[in-house]
Amino acid sequence: xxxxxxxxxxxxxxxxxxxxxxxxxxxxxxxxxxxxxxxxxxxxxxxxxxxxxxxxxxxxxxxxxxxxxxxxxxxxxxxxxxxxxxxxxxxxxxxxxxxxxxxxxxxxxxxxxxxxxxxxxxxxxxxxxxxxxxxxxxxxxxxxxxxxxxxxxxxxxxxxxxxxxxxxxxxxxxxxxxxxxxxxxxxxxxxxxxxxxxxxxxxxxxxxxxxxxxxxxxxxxxxxxxxxxxxxxxxxxxxxxxxxxxxxxxxxxxxxxxxxxxxxxxxxxxxxxxxxxxxxxxxxxxxxxxxxxxxxxxxxxxxxxxxxxxxxxxxxxxxxxxxxxxxxxxxxxxxxxxxxxxxxxxxxxxxxxxxxxxxxxxxxxxxxxxxxxxxxxxxxxxxxxxxxxxxxxxxxxxxxxxxxxxxxxxxxxxxxxxxxxxxxxxxxxxxxxxxxxxxxxxxxxxxxxxxxxxxxxxxxxxxxxxxxxxxxxxxxxxxxxxxxxxxxxxxxxxxxxxxxxxxxxxxxxxxxxxxxxxxxxxxxxxxxxxxxxxxxxxxxxxxxxx
Numbered sequence: 337x338x339x340x341x342x343x344x345x346x347x348x349x350x351x352x353x354x355x356x357x358x359x360x361x362x363x364x365x366x367x368x369x370x371x372x373x374x375x376x377x378x379x380x381x382x383x384x385x386x387x388x389x390x391x392x393x394x395x396x397x398x399x400x401x402x403x404x405x406x407x408x409x410x411x412x413x414x415x416x417x418x419x420x421x422x423x424x425x426x427x428x429x430x431x432x433x434x435x436x437x438x439x440x441x442x443x444x445x446x447x448x449x450x451x452x453x454x455x456x457x458x459x460x461x462x463x464x465x466x467x468x469x470x471x472x473x474x475x476x477x478x479x480x481x482x483x484x485x486x487x488x489x490x491x492x493x494x495x496x497x498x499x500x501x502x503x504x505x506x507x508x509x510x511x512x513x514x515x516x517x518x519x520x521x522x523x524x525x526x527x528x529x530x531x532x533x534x535x536x537x538x539x540x541x542x543x544x545x546x547x548x549x550x551x552x553x554x555x556x557x558x559x560x561x562x563x564x565x566x567x568x569x570x571x572x573x574x575x576x577x578x579x580x581x582x583x584x585x586x587x588x589x590x591x592x593x594x595x596x597x598x599x600x601x602x603x604x605x606x607x608x609x610x611x612x613x614x615x616x617x618x619x620x621x622x623x624x625x626x627x628x629x630x631x632x633x634x635x636x637x638x639x640x641x642x643x644x645x646x647x648x649x650x651x652x653x654x655x656x657x658x659x660x661x662x663x664x665x666x667x668x669x670x671x672x673x674x675x676x677x678x679x680x681x682x683x684x685x686x687x688x689x690x691x692x693x694x695x696x697x698x699x700x701x702x703x704x705x706x707x708x709x710x711x712x713x714x715x716x717x718x719x720x721x722x723x724x725x726x727x728x729x730x731x732x733x734x735x736x737x738x739x740x741x742x743x744x745x746x747x748x749x750x751x752x753x754x755x756x757x758x759x760x761x762x763x764x765x766x767x768x769x770x771x772x773x774x775x776x777x778x779x780x781x782x783x784x785x786x787x788x789x790x791x792x793x794x795x796x797x798x799x800x801x802x803x804x805x806x807x808x809x810x811x812x813x814x815x816x817x818x819x820x821x822x823x824x825x826x827x828x829x830x831x832x833x834x835x836x837x838x839x840x841x842x843x844x845x846x847x848x849x850x851x852x853x854x855x856x857x858x859x860x861x862x863x864x865x866x867x868x869x870x871x872x873x874x875x876x877x878x879x880x881x882x
Contacts, residue, residue: 363500407458408765434461498664649718691735694796
């Protein structure tokens with residue numbers, strides 16, 4: 337037990353709890369809107385909207401989606417202050433904002449305007465936490481285990497999402513249909529988040545941020561603590577040497593980033609993204625991935641999955657909530673399988689291709705079921721529809737649910753990474769807001785089956801476009817990513833990097849010089865620091881000769 341660094345694991349758990357607001361919103365809050373007590377308080381009973389089904393869809397969509405709208409704004413706002421205030425203070429501030437919003441939602445007592453305001457206010461904090469939480473974890477983890485540590489954030493999120501459905505089930509079964517019923521479901525998430533907020537005052541900011549602000553002594557102390565600096569004797573000397581080496585590497589990265597961004601403004605970087613082909617191609621790929629990911633149904637289905645199970649033939653609200661909880665478990669298991677195995681074994685392309693294919697097939701079947709068998713007592717068709725929802729969860733979990741984040745962290749050089757990441761996060765949240773907002777209206781106006789036809793078409797288009805465009809990034813060093821984008825965008829499926837050559841294609845980790853030189857596009861040979869490349873040769877496979 338003496339070899340366990342309790343401070344390090346304590347820090348990871350505390351920061352990972354920043355995923356609870358988003359996870360519980362998708363599981364706990366979304367399912368609480370289906371409780372009879374919530375429907376009575378906020379006028380969501382179908383009998384009240386007998387002559388206006390679209391009005392009912394609008395009200396339900398607004399209550400669910402305004403939290404996502406707030407999250408989109410919060411994610412952008414926190415990016416503007418994260419470097420100035422620090423990762424930890426931003427995390428604490430974001431958690432406090434979300435908790436106050438949650439309290440307002442709990443005691444809104446049927447006042448629709450207050451509920452909508454509270455959803456946006458709480459969303460500000462939830463969206464900010466999705467940015468600052470993974471950023472904090474990535475900066476405290478050793479390089480060899482960074483992916484594993486950051487993935488804990490998603491594991492906590494999906495675990496809480498699943499738990500939310502079961503909490504709603506317990507409230508439906510065990511509590512009378514009064515305000516206390518839905519208030520308990522909404523407010524219970526304040527317990528773990530409140531404890532995490534208190535615990536956060538016993539941890540420090542990241543060594544990387546401290547070093548970037550010139551607080552080197554503090555950075556050394558925190559890094560030593562994270563790397564078990566309390567050890568004694570020879571082991572302590574080894575740890576101190578490792579800490580010194582890690583801090584030197586960290587400072588070198590900070591200096592390289594400052595050099596890459598020296599003399600630039602956001603506007604200059606935006607112009608470079610628009611004019612340099614290699615930057616533009618990568619920027620557009622990230623944007624298209626976010627667009628396709630959300631409009632395949634994405635998180636919109638998760639928010640309304642109890643209703644979807646009811647449409648698929650699950651009878652009774654309690655049974656629907658139990659089935660929704662099982663849906664959350666499937667997402668959790670396969671997201672963990674993807675993060676901790678599949679993505680580094682089979683690669684990014686195999687995962688998102690298989691995921692989109694599974695989503696497309698299930699959408700096609702659900703479209704047929706909703707059009708032909710929904711109002712007919714056909715148990716076999718109903719069972720297949722229920723199964724297809726779970727298959728969809730598998731496809732979403734191993735595909736674009738997570739691959740989009742990987743590409744966003746891998747394909748951009750230092751010079752444009754902050755701008756592209758901010759834009760990607762904004763697109764992620766605004767597209768998610770749009771999907772969550774329009775899904776009930778699509779069900780109402782397109783008779784449910786039309787919505788599935790639309791989602792199936794997006795999946796089919798995404799399969800073709802991303803299969804052609806997105807190169808395989810598994811095992812490719814970040815400083816060599818530019819080599820994957822030297823060719824025409826539709827030849828990305830054949831792009832490769834000769835890893836037997838250790839020479840990067842750029843003048844540095846940033847890759848700015850090589851990007852500028854190759855901005856003319858086309859298939860002409862391009863010179864990159866004594867590396868000659870002809871993208872037309874061998875159907876787009878990158879050839880390097882030193």
